[in-house]
Amino acid sequence: xxxxxxxxxxxxxxxxxxxxxxxxxxxxxxxxxxxxxxxxxxxxxxxxxxxxxxxxxxxxxxxxxxxxxxxxxxxxxxxxxxxxxxxxxxxxxxxxxxxxxxxxxxxxxxxxxxx
Amino acid sequence: xxxxxxxxxxxxxxxxxxxxxxxxxxxxxxxxxxxxxxxxxxxxxxxxxxxxxxxxxxxxxxxxxxxxxxxxxxxxxxxxxxxxxxxxxxxxxxxxxxxxxxxxxxxxxxxxxxxxxxxxxxxxxxxxxxxxxxxxxxxxxxxxxxxxxxxxxxxxxxxxxxxxxxxxxxxxxxxxxxxxxxxxxxxxxxxxxxxxxxxxxxxxxxxxxxxxxxxxxxxxxxxxxxxxxxxxxxxxxxxxxxxxxxxxxxxxxxxxxxxxxxxxxxxxxxxxxxxxxxxxxxxxxxxxxxxxxxxxxxxxxxxxxxxxxxxxxxxxxxxxxxxxxxxxxxxxxxxxxxxxxxxxxxxxxxxxxxxxxxxxxxxxxxxxxxxxxxxxxxxxxxxxxxxxxxxxxxxxxxxxxxxxxxxxxxxxxxxxxxxxxxxxxxxxxxxxxxxxxxxxxxxxxxxxxxxxxxxxxxxxxxxxxxxxxxxxxxxxxxxxxxxxxxxxxxxxxxxxxxxxxxxxxxxxxxxxxx
Amino acid sequence: xxxxxxxxxxxxxxxxxxxxxxxxxxxxxxxxxxxxxxxxxxxxxxxxxxxxxxxxxxxxxxxxxxxxxxxxxxxxxxxxxxxxxxxxxxxxxxxxxxxxxxxxxxxxxxxxxxxxxxxxxxxxxxxxxxxxxxxxxxx
Numbered sequence: 001x002x003x004x005x006x007x008x009x010x011x012x013x014x015x016x017x018x019x020x021x022x023x024x025x026x027x028x029x030x031x032x033x034x035x036x037x038x039x040x041x042x043x044x045x046x047x048x049x050x051x052x053x054x055x056x057x058x059x060x061x062x063x064x065x066x067x068x069x070x071x072x073x074x075x076x077x078x079x080x081x082x083x084x085x086x087x088x089x090x091x092x093x094x095x096x097x098x099x100x101x102x103x104x105x106x107x108x109x110x111x112x113x114x115x
Numbered sequence: 116x117x118x119x120x121x122x123x124x125x126x127x128x129x130x131x132x133x134x135x136x137x138x139x140x141x142x143x144x145x146x147x148x149x150x151x152x153x154x155x156x157x158x159x160x161x162x163x164x165x166x167x168x169x170x171x172x173x174x175x176x177x178x179x180x181x182x183x184x185x186x187x188x189x190x191x192x193x194x195x196x197x198x199x200x201x202x203x204x205x206x207x208x209x210x211x212x213x214x215x216x217x218x219x220x221x222x223x224x225x226x227x228x229x230x231x232x233x234x235x236x237x238x239x240x241x242x243x244x245x246x247x248x249x250x251x252x253x254x255x256x257x258x259x260x261x262x263x264x265x266x267x268x269x270x271x272x273x274x275x276x277x278x279x280x281x282x283x284x285x286x287x288x289x290x291x292x293x294x295x296x297x298x299x300x301x302x303x304x305x306x307x308x309x310x311x312x313x314x315x316x317x318x319x320x321x322x323x324x325x326x327x328x329x330x331x332x333x334x335x336x337x338x339x340x341x342x343x344x345x346x347x348x349x350x351x352x353x354x355x356x357x358x359x360x361x362x363x364x365x366x367x368x369x370x371x372x373x374x375x376x377x378x379x380x381x382x383x384x385x386x387x388x389x390x391x392x393x394x395x396x397x398x399x400x401x402x403x404x405x406x407x408x409x410x411x412x413x414x415x416x417x418x419x420x421x422x423x424x425x426x427x428x429x430x431x432x433x434x435x436x437x438x439x440x441x442x443x444x445x446x447x448x449x450x451x452x453x454x455x456x457x458x459x460x461x462x463x464x465x466x467x468x469x470x471x472x473x474x475x476x477x478x479x480x481x482x483x484x485x486x487x488x489x490x491x492x493x494x495x496x497x498x499x500x501x502x503x504x505x506x507x508x509x510x511x512x513x514x515x516x517x518x519x520x521x522x523x524x525x526x527x528x529x530x531x532x533x534x535x536x537x538x539x540x541x542x543x544x545x546x547x548x549x550x551x552x553x554x555x556x557x558x559x560x561x562x563x564x565x566x567x568x569x570x571x572x573x574x575x576x577x578x579x580x581x582x583x584x585x586x587x588x589x590x591x592x593x594x595x596x597x598x599x600x601x602x603x604x605x606x607x608x609x610x611x612x613x614x615x616x617x618x619x620x621x622x623x624x625x626x627x628x629x
Numbered sequence: 630x631x632x633x634x635x636x637x638x639x640x641x642x643x644x645x646x647x648x649x650x651x652x653x654x655x656x657x658x659x660x661x662x663x664x665x666x667x668x669x670x671x672x673x674x675x676x677x678x679x680x681x682x683x684x685x686x687x688x689x690x691x692x693x694x695x696x697x698x699x700x701x702x703x704x705x706x707x708x709x710x711x712x713x714x715x716x717x718x719x720x721x722x723x724x725x726x727x728x729x730x731x732x733x734x735x736x737x738x739x740x741x742x743x744x745x746x747x748x749x750x751x752x753x754x755x756x757x758x759x760x761x762x763x764x765x766x767x768x
Contacts, residue, residue, distance in 0.1 A: 020283070025275065032282050039289040046297025073296065076245055080289055082665055083252045087282060089759045090256065094263055094278060096766055098271040110272045121720045129707055135700030177721040178713075223696065 005045040012038030025095045025105045032091065036084040040077045047073025119165065120174045120187040122158045123197045123236035126151060127204075131226035131233070141220060145212050148225040152205040155232065159198040166194040169600060171614035173242070181242070181615050182303035188242035188615055191601035192445060196239040196372055199452045202583070203364040204232045206576035210460055211357040213572030214467075219264050219355065227264075228361065231257040238369050242615055245292050245302045247373065248285070251337070255281050258366060261358050262350060273350030280346040284336035291329035298322050305615035307381045308608045315384040327382035327389050331374070338370030340430060341399040344423045348407065351422070352415035352472075356463025359415060363422055364456030368448055371429045375444060378433055379605040386436060393434035398530045401427030405537040414462045414472040414549060417541055418455070421500065424534055425451050431527060432515055440518035441602035446595060447515060450499065450507035450587060457496040457580035464489050464569050464577065465549050474548040481553030489569060490550040495581040497546065499588070501539035507587035507594075514595065632681070639681040646674030654749050655742075664745035668752025675753070676760045684764040687757075695754045695761075702750030709743035 012034050019031030052067035099105055102112075130151025137143035165172060172189040175181055189197070208228060215224055234254025241247050259281075263274040296302055298319070299310040311323050332343070339347040347367070351359055374393075382389055404424025411417045429451070432444030462472065468486055469478025483490040499506035512535055519528045587594050604610050654667030679687040713722035725739035 016286075020279065028275075028279060032279065032286075035283065035286045036289075039286045039293070042290045043293030043296070046293045048297065072302070073293065076293065076296070076302075079245070079249065083249070086256060086755065087252070087259075087285075089756065090259055091278060091282075093759055093762055094259070094271065094274055096763065097263070097266050098275055100766070101266065101268040101271050107275075110275060112269050112272050118714045118720060125707065125711065125720070128703065132700050132703040132707060135696050135703070138696050138700075175719055177723070178719045 001049055002045065005041060005049070009038050009042045009045060012041065023107050025098065025107055025110075028107070029088065029091050029095055033084075033088055036080070036088075040080050040084075043073050043076050043080070047076075117165075117172055118174065119158070119162050120172050120189040120240050121176070123155060123162065123201065123240060124187075124233050126155050126158060127229040127233035127236065130154075131229040134226040134229065135223065138221075138223060138226070141217075144220070144225050148208050148229065149205075149212070151229060152201070152208045152232075155201040155236075156198070156205050159194070159201040159236075162189055163194045163198050165189075166191045167597060167600070169604075171604070171611060173615055182301050182306035185246050186242040186303060186305075186615055187240050188305075188611070189240050190604050190611060190614070191597065192372075192375070192605055193239045195445065195449060195597065195601060196368070197236050199368075199449060200232060200235045200239065200365055202580075203361065203452055203456045204228070206456060206460065206580055207357050207361045207364075210360070210463070210573055210576045211355075213570040214463055215355050215357055216265075222264060224261070224264065227257045227261050230254075231261065231361065231365075235365050235369055239372060242304050243302055244295065244304055244307065244377075247304075248288055248292055251288065251369070251373075252285060254366070254369065255285065258362060262354050262362075264354070264358075267353070270353040273353035276346050277350035280336055280343075284333045287329055287336075288333040291326055291333060294329065295326050298326060303615065304376070304380055305608075305612040308612055309616070311381050311384060320384050323382065324385050324388060327377075327385075328392075330377055330382070331389070331392070334370045334373040334377070335396065336370075337367065338374060338426055338430070339367045339423050340396050340426055341403050341423075344400070344404070344426075347423060348411075348416055348419040351419040352413060356415075356459055356466065360456045360459035360463070363418065363459050364452045367422055367426055368429075368452055371426060371444075371448060374430065375433050375441075375605065379436070379441065380608045380611060383436075383608070390434045390436055393430055394524070394527065397427045397430035397434050398527055399427075400424065400430060401530055401534040405534045405541070408541045409537065412474045414465065414474060414545065415459065417474070417545060418458050418462060421538060421541065422455060424538065425455070425500070427534070428512065428515055428531065431531065432518065435518055435522050435524065436606070437518055437522060438599065438602050438606055439514065439521060441605055442595065442598040443511065443514035443518050445598035445601045447511040449594060449598070450511040450584070453580050453583050453587070454496040454499050454508065457577055457584070458493075458500065460573070460577050460580070461489065461493045461496065464573055465493070467567060467569065467573075469549065474545065477552060477554035478549070479554070482550040484553045486569060489574070489577075490546075492574070492577050492581050493546070493550055495584055497542040499584045501542050502535045503539070505588045505591075507584050507591070510588065510591040510595070514598075635677075635681045639677050643674045643678050646677070647671055650674065650749075654745055657745055658741060664748030665752055667745075668749040669756065671749070672753050672756035672760070675757055679760060679764050684761045687761060687764075691757065695758050698750050699754030699758075702747045702752075702754060705747030705750065706744050707747075709740040709747060712740055 016031045016034035016038060019027045019034065047070050050067055050069060052069045055064040055068040055071050057064050102109055130147060133147045134144045137147065166189055174187040176185045231254050234250050234257060237250035238247055241250055259278050262277060263270055299307055299314060301307055301310055314323055336343045351362055378389065401424045404420050404427060408417050408420035411420060429444050429447050432440040432447065465482050466472045468480065468482050471478050499508040502508040502512040512531065516528050516531055650667045650671035653662040653670055654664055657663030675687055675691060678690055710721045712724055714720050716724065723739050723741050725737050727735045728738050730736040
């Protein structure tokens with residue numbers, strides 16, 4: 001399972017970077033989405049993969065029954081997903097405006113600020 | 116436990132909130148915005164006064180004690196950074212009142228500025244690596260909107276580059292935080308410091324080093340160091356001058372802050388590897404930035420490349436990692452934020468007077484001929500940037516060069532001095548082309564044409580920031596003493612750890628798992 | 630888009646989605662849900678409305694200024710966190726009071742709920758601003 005997830009994360013990062021370096025700004029967004037998914041899965045995998053129950057503390061005891069899953073990586077992923085959602089939504093508006101202003105989705109044409 | 120460490124985050128957020136509630140009335144927005152910025156400065160001064168005694172203030176959010184909850188920590192370094200953010204914020208807000216156009220102001224310009232300040236202050240005061248990520252995202256999101264507000268073609272093109280590279284940096288930061296948690300099992304920076312030392316003692320130092328390099332790349336993109344700086348000169352000259360000044364003063368410095376924080380607190384186990392790379396990065400950043408500036412002919416693009424070369428000086432101090440060098444870095448950041456924000460603000464006034472920011476084409480009128488005061492106000496930050504005594508930049512460079520000499524790093528001394536001279540050349544170029552020259556009649560200049568009067572609202576922030584620059588230069592001793600205090604805290608992580616986690620953690624006991 | 634099926638379905642789906650969003654928001658304290666998810670569900674309802682009837686009709690249907698919605702949400706969240714400061718506890722500490730509620734007995738109301746309501750409004754405000762600006766560009 002760990003190997004599978006590692007390959008998946010690697011694949012997502014590779015596909016994301018491939019899409020980012022393509023010349024289309026639409027593919028650029030997709031690449032960024034894949035990159036953030038890859039990062040989220042990486043957190044999930046690095047938090048430790050265990051078959052276990054939710055880390056809930058029974059009434060009267062001080063610690064959850066082992067084995068229990070670590071809630072922290074999941075909280076991190078949740079936060080990262082929320083932020084990623086906001087960023088991607090903004091990126092959509094930005095790309096659509098940029099497409100209208102420049103008149104093409106070819107990033108080679110986005111050179112007005114380079115000189 | 117005092118609420119002081121969180122107030123620099125809450126006040127800008129509250130200001131943004133009030134500004135949005137009254138967003139139909141421009142007058143209300145501006146009043147709230149200026150008042151909020153003043154309140155932020157007041158709180159930041161109070162925070163600085165508390166930390167100047169060497170005290171480290173902490174606040175556990177929600178009452179969840181460290182390392183389980185999110186802790187806000189104000190040490191000397193964090194507090195001085197928060198104060199600089201507050202001062203820059205106030206200067207930019209006042210400058211905006213007279214300079215930013217109406218459509219932008221109506222579309223939440225002020226609330227976004229304050230959200231950005233909240234993110235910046237949060238990044239300076241948080242004691243949790245994941246919270247640092249969240250603060251980065253808050254300031255990035257508001258900077259994205261501020262950068263693209265107005266939707267001019269150049270802005271959108273610049274924004275695409277800026278957003279893409281910063282998002283890649285964020286993805287790397289996020290991955291690195293996840294791996295760090297997987298390796299060390301905590302996210303609290305003080306606890307990470309303890310755990311990293313334990314991991315190294317157990318022979319897992321190489322894993323920590325790998326994560327450290329991921330952080331270096333991520334923060335390196337945000338700080339715009341060589342070879343990761345290309346987004347900066349492509350975007351910083353496109354938005355209104357006030358926004359440029361805010362970004363130039365604060366955003367890259369948040370990246371530098373993060374590098375300083377993690378490479379003094381957490382990743383100090385293999386300095387022969389990590390900090391040697393930082394040393395190379397510092398030298399190459401200084402040189403490539405200043406050479407890039409020499410090739411530019413647009414006012415703000417020249418200044419943008421100088422941000423990069425100046426970042427190199429700050430990284431140099433962390434890379435050397437001696438008390439004097441780190442104090443030099445702190446001093447340099449203090450000097451640089453004030454000077455750089457001011458230069459962009461002056462660029463706005465010069466643009467207004469000349470009608471262009473191009474340094475090759477002659478402007479409408481010469482700045483020196485029509486507004487000598489503005490030209491004088493440019494000279495102060497420009498000469499300070501180049502390191503002319505007795506201004507602040509001279510002392511900042513002197514401390515760093517002295518620290519490098521102590522370490523016998525003569526190559527870096529040579530590079531730093533050379534880059535200083537090249538900076539002087541650049542500033543002279545701007546002075547000669549944009550300020551000194553009056554257009555000849557055949558070049559389109561008309562002798563009778565008068566420049567538009569510069570509103571006092573634009574001149575006042577520039578004058579105050581210039582006065583601060585002169586003040587730091589004349590009163591270098593107290594600023595240096597404070598920098599040395601901050602550096603002392605940075606180089607002795609056990610002080611920070613003790614303040615956050617309690618004394619029990621400050622001296623790790625062998626074989627006991629905290 | 631001018632589809633009778635979508636328009637008719639939206640008339641029934643929008644109220645359902647809004648009620649569902651509030652339920653999800655309220656149960657978020659100790660079950661799956663919360664302000665963010667609830668807000669997204671509510672925003673999805675209005676986004677559907679926007680696709681069926683066009684952005685202008687949605688702006689009228691929303692009845693509120695989106696900037697003010699965001700500001701109110703932010704204010705709720707800030708107040709929820711700062712109440713603890715005012716009572717001498719660290720920022721964001723949860724404060725609870727029991728309120729007698731006819732038919733339910735005692736209901737515990739606390740600052741985390743206020744915080745969640747704030748998040749709910751911020752999410753609706755932000756998502757709808759973005760969705761409507763995209764819809765208006767393509768209109």
